[in-house]
Amino acid sequence: MQILGVANFSATTTPHACIQRGGATTYRRSQPVSATALKQIAHSMPPEKMELFKSLEPWASENVLPLLKPVEQCWQPQQLLPDPAKPVSDFMDEVRALQDRTKELPDEYFVVLVGDMVTEDAVPTYQTMLNTADGTRDETGSSPTPWAVWTRAWTAEENRHGDLLRAYLYLSGRVDMLMVERTVQYLIGAGMNPGLENNPYLGYVYTSFQERATFVSHCNTARLAKEGGDPVLANICGVIAADEKRHERAYVRIVGKLLEVDPNETMLAIGKLLRNKITMPAHLMYDGQDPQLFEHFAFVAHKLGVYTPTDYADIMDFLVGRWGLEKLEGLKGDGRREQEYVCSLAPRIRKLQARAEERAHKDGFQRLKFSWIFNREV
Numbered sequence: 001m002q003i004l005g006v007a008n009f010s011a012t013t014t015p016h017a018c019i020q021r022g023g024a025t026t027y028r029r030s031q032p033v034s035a036t037a038l039k040q041i042a043h044s045m046p047p048e049k050m051e052l053f054k055s056l057e058p059w060a061s062e063n064v065l066p067l068l069k070p071v072e073q074c075w076q077p078q079q080l081l082p083d084p085a086k087p088v089s090d091f092m093d094e095v096r097a098l099q100d101r102t103k104e105l106p107d108e109y110f111v112v113l114v115g116d117m118v119t120e121d122a123v124p125t126y127q128t129m130l131n132t133a134d135g136t137r138d139e140t141g142s143s144p145t146p147w148a149v150w151t152r153a154w155t156a157e158e159n160r161h162g163d164l165l166r167a168y169l170y171l172s173g174r175v176d177m178l179m180v181e182r183t184v185q186y187l188i189g190a191g192m193n194p195g196l197e198n199n200p201y202l203g204y205v206y207t208s209f210q211e212r213a214t215f216v217s218h219c220n221t222a223r224l225a226k227e228g229g230d231p232v233l234a235n236i237c238g239v240i241a242a243d244e245k246r247h248e249r250a251y252v253r254i255v256g257k258l259l260e261v262d263p264n265e266t267m268l269a270i271g272k273l274l275r276n277k278i279t280m281p282a283h284l285m286y287d288g289q290d291p292q293l294f295e296h297f298a299f300v301a302h303k304l305g306v307y308t309p310t311d312y313a314d315i316m317d318f319l320v321g322r323w324g325l326e327k328l329e330g331l332k333g334d335g336r337r338e339q340e341y342v343c344s345l346a347p348r349i350r351k352l353q354a355r356a357e358e359r360a361h362k363d364g365f366q367r368l369k370f371s372w373i374f375n376r377e378v
Contacts, residue, residue, distance in 0.1 A: 044197035045134050052262060053135035053147070053200060059257060060146035067250040068153045077164035080236050082171065095171055101230040102172045107373045109224055110174050112306050114183075114372045115297040116217060117169060119282040120240075121162035121184045125192055126281060127155040130207075133200040154247060161240045168236060179371040183287040190284035195276050201269035204254045209278055211248035212315045213307065215241050220306040256323055263328055264335035270325070271338025274316070274345060287371050296368045300378055303365060309353045313346040320346070 082094035130151045131137045138148035169175050196202045222237035258266040285294040302308050320326065326343050367377045 039195075040193060041195070041197045043134060043199075045199040045201065049201075049262075049265065050135040056257065056261070057146050060150070060254070063253060063257070064150055064250050065146055065153075067246055067253075068150070068157070069246075071156075074157065074160070075239055077160055077167055080164060080232070080239070081167050098168070098171050098232070099173055101232060102174055105174075105225065105228040105230060105233075106378075107174075107370075107376055108300050108304055108378045109221075109228065110169075110172075110373055111297060111300045111370050111378055112304055113165065113221060114169060114175055114180055115282070115285070115301065116221065117162055117165035118180065118183050118187060118285060119214075119280075120158065120165060122187045122192075122282060123155055123158045123162065125188055126158070127151060129192060129194070129196065130154075130203065132198050133196070133203045134198050136200045136203075150250070154250075157243055157247070161243065164236060164240070168233065175372050176374050179287050179289075183285060183293070183372070186286040186288065187282060187284060190286065192279075192281055192284060194279040194281070195273070199269070201258060201266055202273055204251055204258065205266075205270050205273050206278070208248065208251040208255050208319060209273075209315060210281065211244050211251055212318065213278075213280075213311070215244040215248055216311050216315070217301075217307045218244060220304075224304065224306070252319070252322055259323055259325075259328065263330040264332050267325070267328065267331055267335040267338050267342075270323075271342050274342055278312075289371050296370070299366070299368060309349060309356075313349040313353070316342070316346040316349070 082091055082098060084091050086094070136145075136147035136151075138145075138151055142152075143149075166180075169180065170177050194206055196206055218237045218241035222234045222241060225231075225237055226234035255266065255270075280294075283294055285297065287293055290296060320343055325339060328339060331339055369375050369377050
């Protein structure tokens with residue numbers, strides 16, 4: 001989350017963002033922005049590249065689809081929640097125990113947990129986005145190609161995340177579920193515009209970054225839940241993080257293969273996405289009241305250490321190393337320029353962040369009101 005104190009980043013640089021300049025926090029919009037109002041480019045992949053993805057289908061079947069888990073081996077939300085099939089008294093005891101465990105967790109934590117849940121709950125938008133990609137989309141809704149099979153099964157696995165977090169939040173009694181549910185509806189209705197241009201090169205780089213980012217974020221909410229005295233919630237965040245890690249492996253593996261068979265085009269995609277900055281999936285988040293809700297959510301997430309610009313830089317370092325970008329060969333002039341840019345970006349971000357953090361601590365943090373927690377300030 002690019003938030004308070006990172007003066008030269010936009011809100012799209014981290015999973016979630018607002019900007020502080022000279023001690024005053026400023027926001028880029030005074031009302032919700034629709035995805036259609038943002039700059040859009042369509043079908044930027046050269047048509048001849050379609051055949052490349054067709055040729056990779058056997059490889060994807062052997063190397064990507066095995067990273068999915070059979071339904072019978074997947075956890076389901078009900079396994080991690082109070083059991084309503086038990087006698088009423090036993091069920092209510094379990095709910096009371098859940099609520100007791102959450103008492104020591106601060107409101108800031110629930111702001112972040114709601115923001116994560118809303119992001120996870122917008123999975124219909126993400127499936128729609130993946131199915132706009134030329135050469136890999138699900139042409140029929142039940143296509144047998146490995147790209148389509150992966151997208152449907154990935155969506156099914158991800159769908160459990162929002163279901164689980166939503167149920168836990170509902171039972172906790174700590175949040176205003178009406179406002180949370182309105183936020184989800186607004187977000188799915190708004191869509192998203194991460195600048196992927198119907199281009200699977202850009203799409204798979206984007207999802208590699210996103211899965212890594214959500215893995216980091218859920219790991220940190222798990223850690224904070226454990227420290228706050230709720231080991232059950234810690235476990236919930238942990239099992240979601242494990243899914244994200246497995247999904248990350250799939251997308252990182254796909255980009256690694258593209259770098260092997262088409263290094264220059266893939267390097268150009270990586271460079272383009274990072275030059276434009278990573279637009280987070282929930283960047284159009286709105287609750288009907290706060291037009292800067294995403295930025296405010298990001299502010300709190302940064303303050304808690306759930307996701308920060310340092311994490312963003314760490315993810316770039318991780319991907320540069322995993323893909324071997326510093327030693328990548330077979331590049332043309334434009335590819336080499338993007339290689340140099342990408343490989344030098346993380347250190348530059350850390351330098352900017354260090355200066356921004358120093359200013360932020362000097363100027364102090366802003367208090368914000370959230371409808372999700374009954375308009376209390378954090």
